[in-house]
Amino acid sequence: MRLSAWLAAALLLASGSGHALELRLDPAGLNPLQQRQASDLLARAQAALPERWRADPRHFSLHFDPRLPADVAGRHRHGDLRLSPQLLQMAPVGETHDLARATVLHEIAHAFDRGEGGGWSRQPHFRRLAGWDRRGPNPYALRSPDDYERHSPAEAFAVNLEWYLLDPQYRCRRPALAAWYRQQLGPAPLPEAACTDALPLLVAGAGAAQMELERLDPARVYAVDYLLAGSGDAAMSRFGHAMLRLVVCAPGRIPGPRCRMDLAYHRVLSFRAFVNDVQISNWRGLTGAYPARLFVLPLDQVIEEYTRTELRDLQAWPLALSSAQIDALLQLAARAHWSYDGRYRFIGNNCAVESGRLLDLALTPQQRRLQAITPRGVLHRLQAAGLAEVQPPSARSEEGLYFASAREDYRQLLHGLQQAGLTPPLPLERWLDSPARQRGTLPPDLPLQPTAAWWVLETAALRRAELRALAQLKRRLGQGAPELQTRLADWQHFSGLFDAPASLLPAAGYGIVQPEELAALEQALARHGEEGQARWQALHEAAERALPRAQRLELEQARQRVQWLAARMRRLAAAAD
Amino acid sequence: MIRPLLFCTLLAASAPLPLLASSFAGTTAGSASGASSQGSSSSSDDDKVVQAARGEAAGFVASDGKLRGARLQAALLHLRQHDAGAAAASDMELARAILAR
Numbered sequence: 001m002r003l004s005a006w007l008a009a010a011l012l013l014a015s016g017s018g019h020a021l022e023l024r025l026d027p028a029g030l031n032p033l034q035q036r037q038a039s040d041l042l043a044r045a046q047a048a049l050p051e052r053w054r055a056d057p058r059h060f061s062l063h064f065d066p067r068l069p070a071d072v073a074g075r076h077r078h079g080d081l082r083l084s085p086q087l088l089q090m091a092p093v094g095e096t097h098d099l100a101r102a103t104v105l106h107e108i109a110h111a112f113d114r115g116e117g118g119g120w121s122r123q124p125h126f127r128r129l130a131g132w133d134r135r136g137p138n139p140y141a142l143r144s145p146d147d148y149e150r151h152s153p154a155e156a157f158a159v160n161l162e163w164y165l166l167d168p169q170y171r172c173r174r175p176a177l178a179a180w181y182r183q184q185l186g187p188a189p190l191p192e193a194a195c196t197d198a199l200p201l202l203v204a205g206a207g208a209a210q211m212e213l214e215r216l217d218p219a220r221v222y223a224v225d226y227l228l229a230g231s232g233d234a235a236m237s238r239f240g241h242a243m244l245r246l247v248v249c250a251p252g253r254i255p256g257p258r259c260r261m262d263l264a265y266h267r268v269l270s271f272r273a274f275v276n277d278v279q280i281s282n283w284r285g286l287t288g289a290y291p292a293r294l295f296v297l298p299l300d301q302v303i304e305e306y307t308r309t310e311l312r313d314l315q316a317w318p319l320a321l322s323s324a325q326i327d328a329l330l331q332l333a334a335r336a337h338w339s340y341d342g343r344y345r346f347i348g349n350n351c352a353v354e355s356g357r358l359l360d361l362a363l364t365p366q367q368r369r370l371q372a373i374t375p376r377g378v379l380h381r382l383q384a385a386g387l388a389e390v391q392p393p394s395a396r397s398e399e400g401l402y403f404a405s406a407r408e409d410y411r412q413l414l415h416g417l418q419q420a421g422l423t424p425p426l427p428l429e430r431w432l433d434s435p436a437r438q439r440g441t442l443p444p445d446l447p448l449q450p451t452a453a454w455w456v457l458e459t460a461a462l463r464r465a466e467l468r469a470l471a472q473l474k475r476r477l478g479q480g481a482p483e484l485q486t487r488l489a490d491w492q493h494f495s496g497l498f499d500a501p502a503s504l505l506p507a508a509g510y511g512i513v514q515p516e517e518l519a520a521l522e523q524a525l526a527r528h529g530e531e532g533q534a535r536w537q538a539l540h541e542a543a544e545r546a547l548p549r550a551q552r553l554e555l556e557q558a559r560q561r562v563q564w565l566a567a568r569m570r571r572l573a574a575a576a577d
Numbered sequence: 578m579i580r581p582l583l584f585c586t587l588l589a590a591s592a593p594l595p596l597l598a599s600s601f602a603g604t605t606a607g608s609a610s611g612a613s614s615q616g617s618s619s620s621s622d623d624d625k626v627v628q629a630a631r632g633e634a635a636g637f638v639a640s641d642g643k644l645r646g647a648r649l650q651a652a653l654l655h656l657r658q659h660d661a662g663a664a665a666a667s668d669m670e671l672a673r674a675i676l677a678r
Contacts (some may be wrong), residue, residue, distance in 0.1 A: 300629035453639035573676035
C-alpha cells in the first residue's frame with residue numbers, strides 16, 4: 001500500500017502545473033524493504049510541505065548514510081541531504097511530530113533556506129521572533145519543543161518549521177512565529193487546531209509564595225499603558241521604574257473607557273520587577289535574588305507598594321495601539337512569561353530596555369525604535385513614535401491615570417492629629433521614623449476620624465520600620481546569624497523553583513500553556529503555595545529572631561498599635577452615628 | 578546544518594506525543610477552577626476591590642471627604658454598580674461601610 005500510495009502521490013505532484021519539488025532517493029545501501037520505507041517516508045514528508053515548496057521545481061538528493069555519527073539524525077549540504085538509516089526503523093506516529101518525518105522536513109528547510117530565494121533565517125524579523133532579540137545567547141530556553149533551536153537562527157528556522165508543519169497546535173503555542181511562517185511560506189497542510197483565546201499567566205498573589213493562575217482573555221484588555229514610577233524623594237532617589245499596565249475590563253463590562261476605573265482587574269507587566277528597586281513585599285526583599293523574568297502583578301498591589309510604601313508617584317501613559325497590536329503584545333508577553341529563562345542575567349538589561357524591546361517586538365519587529373536605557377528615554381521614544389501623548393495625562397484620580405504618592409495625604413492626616421494635640425509636632429518623616437512611644441499615646445476613647453487617620457499613619461510607620469529592619473538584616477547576614485542564613489538558603493532554594501513559571505509544569509509541553517496543561521499547573525501551584533507558606537513562616541521567624549532585641553520590640557509594638565487601631569476603626573465605622 | 582538525533586530520541590522516549598495527541602480532542606481540563614477574566618462579579622472580587630480601597634477609604638473618612646484616591650473611586654463605582662443599596666448611599670456612607678468590613 002505504501003509504495004503504491006507514494007507512486008500515486010508522486011504522479012499527482014508531477015502532474016498539475018508540471019512543476020514540483022523532486023526528492024531524489026539514492027537507493028545505495030538500502031535493501032528493498034528499506035527502499036520502500038524510505039520512499040514512503042519521503043512521500044509523507046513531502047505531503048507535509050507548504051504548497052509553495054511542493055510546487056517548487058527544484059530537486060534535492062537524499063541518501064541514508066550509515067556513516068553519519070550516531071547522534072546525528074540528518075545533515076544538509078548544498079542540496080544534498082544525508083539521513084540516518086535509524087529513521088527508517090521508526091514507525092510513523094499519528095499526525096504529530098514524528099522524528100523521521102521531522103528530520104526530513106528539517107533538512108529540506110535548511111536546503112530551501114540556504115538555496116536560491118531563501119534566507120529566511122537571516123531576516124532580522126525572524127531572528128527577533130525566534131529569540132535573538134538582544135546581544136548574547138537566545139534566552140528563551142524554557143518550554144522549548146527542542147533545545148536545538150537555540151543553536152543558531154538557521155536551526156531555529158528548521159526546528160520551528162518542523163513543528164509548524166507537523167503540530168496542529170503550533171499556532172496556539174507559538175502564535176507569533178506561526179503567523180510569520182504562514183505569511184512567508186503559506187499555510188501548513190494540516191487541520192487547524194482551535195486555539196483558546198485566553199492566555200494563562202501566573203499572577204503574584206497576596207502571600208509570600210503565592211501565585212494565582214489567571215486566564216487573561218485579550219478581548220477583555222481595553223488598552224495598554226506605559227506605567228512609570230517616579231524616582232521618589234532624595235532619601236530613596238532612584239532611577240524610576242518602567243512597566244506596562246493592562247487595562248482589563250471588569251467581568252460583564254463591554255470594553256470601553258469605563259474599564260479605566262476597573263482597577264482591581266488591571267494587571268501590570270514588570271520585567272526584573274523589584275530586584276534593586278521596589279520590593280514586591282518588604283520582607284520578601286530579604287531574599288534579594290529575584291529572578292529576571294516577566295512578572296505579572298495586580299495593579300492594586302503595584303499602587304500600594306509605590307504610592308504608600310515608597311511614597312512615589314505612578315503615571316500611566318495610554319498607548320495608541322490597535323486591538324491587533326494589543327493581541328500581539330499579549331502573546332509576546334505570554335511567551336516571555338513562560339519561556340524567558342530567569343536564570344539568565346544580562347548586565348545593562350533593565351526594566352526600560354525590556355519594556356521597550358517587548359513593545360518593539362509586538363509593533364515593529366523589523367526595527368528597534370522604542371528601546372532606550374532609561375524609563376524616561378523609552379517614554380520619549382514612545383512619544384516620538386506617536387504612540388504616547390506628549391503632554392502628561394490627567395492627574396485627576398477619577399481618571400485612573402495618575403496615582404499620587406501618599407506623602408501629601410499623610411502630611412495632612414498627621415497635621416490634623418497634631419492640631420488636635422494627639423501627636424507631637426514632628427515633621428512627617430521624623431514622626432514616621434520615631435519609636436512608637438514618641439508617636440503619641442493612643443487614647444482609649446479616640447473617635448472615628450482620628451482613629452482612621454492614625455491607622456493610616458501607623459501602618460505607614462510600620463512599613464518603614466520593616467524596611468529599616470530589612471536593611472539591617474541584610475547587613476547582619478554577612479556577620480553570623482547562622483539560623484537566618486540556613487533559613488534563607490532553604491528559602492532561596494525553594495523559591496528558585498519559582499524562578500520561572502515554566503518550572504511548575506511537566507516538561508512535555510512547549511510555548512504558551514494550553515488548556516490541557518492547566519490541571520497539572522493548578523495542582524503544582526497549590527502544592528507549592530502550601531509548602532512555600534510554611535518555609536516563609538520559618539524564614540520570617542528566624543529573621544525576627546536575628547534582629548536586635550530593641551528593634552524586635554519596636555516592630556511588635558508598631559504591629560500592636562496598627563491592630564488596635566484597625567479593630568477600633570472597624571467597630572466605630574460599623575456603629576451608627 | 579546538522580540535526581542531532583540523541584536529543585530527539587530522548588524527547589520521543591519521554592513521551593510528549595500522547596500528551597500532545599490528547600489535546601486534539603479539545604479537552605477543557607482545568608477550566609473548572611481558578612481565576613478567569615470573564616464571568617460575573619463574585620464575592621471574592623468584591624473583597625478584593627474593597628480591600629484595595631481600605632487605606633484610601635480611611636483617608637477619606639479621616640479628612641472629611643477631602644482625600645479621595647483612585648482606588649476608593651474605583652471601589653465606589655464598583656459598589657454602586659453591584660449593589661442596589663449602595664447606589665443610593667453617599668460617598669461617606671460607602672467609605673464607612675468599607676472600613677466596617
